[in-house]
Amino acid sequence: MATAGIVAFFVFLWNKLTLQHLEIIAQKQKIYPFNKNRSVSFNEDVIVVNQGDKTTAYSAHCTHLGCRIDKMEGDRFVCPCHGSQYDLNGKVQKGPAFRNLEVLPSSISEDGNTIIIKS
Ligand code: FES
Numbered sequence: 001m002a003t004a005g006i007v008a009f010f011v012f013l014w015n016k017l018t019l020q021h022l023e024i025i026a027q028k029q030k031i032y033p034f035n036k037n038r039s040v041s042f043n044e045d046v047i048v049v050n051q052g053d054k055t056t057a058y059s060a061h062c063t064h065l066g067c068r069i070d071k072m073e074g075d076r077f078v079c080p081c082h083g084s085q086y087d088l089n090g091k092v093q094k095g096p097a098f099r100n101l102e103v104l105p106s107s108i109s110e111d112g113n114t115i116i117i118k119s
Pocket of ligand 1: 065082
């Protein structure tokens with residue numbers, strides 16, 4: 001009986017460690033070129049905004065129905081699908097979207113040439 005308990009414990013432990021390992025693998029990163037002299041850059045599904053010393057990465061997916069935003073008009077990001085507009089801080093300026101753009105956790109590489117987006 002004690003042996004079965006020990007085996008069950010190790011099976012439980014093995015499964016737990018394996019799941020944690022898979023979760024670590026599932027945490028993906030995306031890496032894009034970074035130019036601190038560009039105020040705005042569009043990289044696939046990420047918008048990078050530089051304002052002074054502050055760099056912010058936003059999801060380029062509109063919070064209305066998820067269309068990818070890939071252009072600006074004046075100082076606003078404009079969704080090509082239904083015209084929602086966001087300012088440089090990702091705040092909704094015109095609907096139909098009513099939620100701000102999602103801020104993505106990011107960091108600049110030590111050499112300053114890439115931005116790392118964590119998902
Ligand atoms: Fe962007 Fe509708 S998906 S405004």
